[in-house]
Amino acid sequence: MGDSNYSKAYIQTLIDELKTSKIYTDLQCAAQVEIAKPTLRLSELKKGVLNGLVNSGWDRKLRNAIYRFLQTHPKLQFPSPPPEHLKEPLVFLRKAQQAWEKRILKSLNSMCTDLNIPLARKRPEKEQKEWAQKWTELGIDGPDADFGWEACQGCAYLSQFRPVYAPKDFLEVIIGLQNPNYHGSDTPGFYHLWGIVQVPLKVKDIDELRLQYSDMSINQCQSGIDDAQDIPSELFEQERVKLGKKVINTNHGPLAQEFSKKGCPTSMRATLWCQILAVELDEIDILYYEQLKTNVLQHDLLVDSLLYKDVKLTATNDDQYFVFEDFLYQVLLPFSRDTYVLNHFDYNSASPPKSYIRGRLGMDEFAVNYPPNGVIPFHGFAMYVAPMCFLYKETITLYYVFREMYVRYFFRLHSISSHPQGIVGLSLLFESLLQTHESDLFFHLKSVGCQPLKVAFKWLVRAFSGYLSSDQVLLLWDRVLAYNSLEILAVLAVAIFSFRKTNLMKVQSYNAAEAVLADLTTLQVIPLIQLSLFSK
């Protein structure tokens, strides 16, 4: 690999990681199988073995493994930055994130003491057996039911829980962020930014976005609009499906990603996402999931009840996702036990909250991550999983795809960081785009007391899940995966405001503005994004 983009150290890390992974031993076994073949000549040992491996698809697998590594390990600069800087280079944002985390943990602990429930407890044998039986029906027999919680009787149990925080609480924190270096004066001067986010991060402007999303431009056919039922399929759909089948057969991550830039045909989406995220299940993955499930059965965490409450409040009441309620539990409960997720905190500005074994408060040797995966769910968390239920009917695949999506993209939507795709960056991108291109709308809304971000924030935090209709969410997430960026969420938010401009210009209050933007289920996202990006 003579690629000058990657330093020697980076390549060495890659090789080290590959050597410790399963693919290395698999390759060795496959190579031994090749050598044992009678057709191999001694004089051509190396070439013959390499050809044999290529023919049986091993180079594809190796490439996918490398691709996966590249996606999850950003290029290191030289000299390599200290670990806190990998998480978050700006000190004031780091401090803000830590303060926010302290608040969440305090809220969690106080809920714990108020309700007199331990953060975690081991389940008695009988309860473990009951949960094992009801594993696929948790929607009905959750903590509400008679078994399990002897401490709390009655069906009012779940109602005692409150979600730890909601997106609007998080928005308050973001509004309060101030760069201590930026201005010291008390009077609001022209240093202030237009919207409510006051952190001057660098965000893309419309020309850069047009370049980035050039494959979505109006003169290119897209899945989701140009393969609709009333358009003759010879125009686009047939070719797209043929091409899609070829792409899937090559089983190559970057190829799948490139193909998805124009959207995935519905029947191929599940496979394409797996290829892009490099999710290929083998026996070890299945065993791992079973192990997580056993962890759920053996121990009961407070976080479980929070997840239950969240599902009951969001997905169960949603007329698109209520069918999948049980799947959500089967994904979210093991997810909170999965320590693999802890790895993503290396590049996430957040840190996993720590809790202490009873009686040993403050002593580091007795600190454990709580919950085991370090992610405290908030109101709406379950909606990250819900749209994917339309793609995968086996829970295991659903689990791994969700986990990968979370550690690559979704975590950025609820932690404070300077990353351009973090929620702060996306909010700023939204505000600056809206202000630049729809300045009269922006000004009008501000003057009636409605900051546009206040309405759009909840869309961004949930990546529009639950606000758009399910097929549109999937088309949107296709682009997130294909372009490896969440910026399209901000672009869509601007496009929606643009689309409803005539009605928004007439509103005279915050509530009226919210009402105009309340129902997004009839929107078609791809034409909106195309209009917004490419027709000005």
Next chain:
Amino acid sequence: VISHFPNHVELTRKDLMVKNIKRYRKDLDKEGNPLAEKDENGRYIHLDFIPQTFMLPADYNLFVEEFRKNPNTTWIMKPCGKARGVGIFLVNKLSQLKKWSRDSKTSNFTPPTSKDTYVISKYIDNPLLIGGKKFDLRLYVLVTSFRPLKCYLFRLGFARFCTVKYNASINELDNMFVHLTNVSIQKQGDDYNNVHGGKWTVQNLRLFLEGTRGKEVTDRLFDEMQWQIVHSLKAVAGGISNDRHCFECYGYDIIIDDNLKPWLIEVNASPSLTSTTSSDRIMKYKLINDVINIVIPPGQVPDVRWNKIPAKEHLGNFDVLYDEELAQQDVMGGDPRKLGPGTFRGKRDGSRPSPATWK
């Protein structure tokens, strides 16, 4: 303009519908129509869309013979004249049917009034489950004329889910929440949610099936459902008095089994137009709006002499399912691909005409 056909019971009473369909199949068989093709077991290949059904008490002995051949099967008893799931129960032992047995020594056999008649059908015990729950489909079909047949399919149908997980075991046979999807029954369950009402749009169903099972099988499923609707209408077309003043909007109930084969369960002449949720209300509003626009072209006084071919923009959310008159005209126009009245060219391979080409 009247919103019912005088003798719609030919289609909407469970026993009459079964009788008409059975007779229709036999007629096609006699004609030697390729649609009536049978496989090696003697079952119709293309026309097998109702579960095996017997009338009680009339066919009691035939039923017993069939039951004894396969004693481990479950059957469902439905009273002929009732609706909304009233009076339905599941049967898996002959002893549960004592009332209709002519051999019974205890009761005097009294000829049943039409109120007492039941149909007993083979229960579909392998329904397609989504999220572990059973569901059925409700599709709305507007018929403005039977001869020539003009029917329109409403795009915004919905699936009704049970609130309880499906369980085929014997001790759950009495639990109506597991087996019957009627909203009037599910509404009384503990887990009934009145935000979504257990209803899922057909678009979501399609998205899920395409995403998890693939486009070809999903398209085939929906195609088959449309064929079934047209066959059922054709079966009764001869018997219904085709008054030009009448139209009717039927509610078709279809269950899909886990081989993705649809089964026609029944047809309702007065589908419920009340709404249980807000999206339901919007959908039913659109339904009524579109029906009225199709039956009486907007802005015109209803005229009996109108040719009943609505303009495309009045269809709203309806798609033309089959318009016999237009199909005939196309045949006259020399297009060899179109169908004429009564002669179906449907072959179940790549050259199948989809309903869209019948316009």
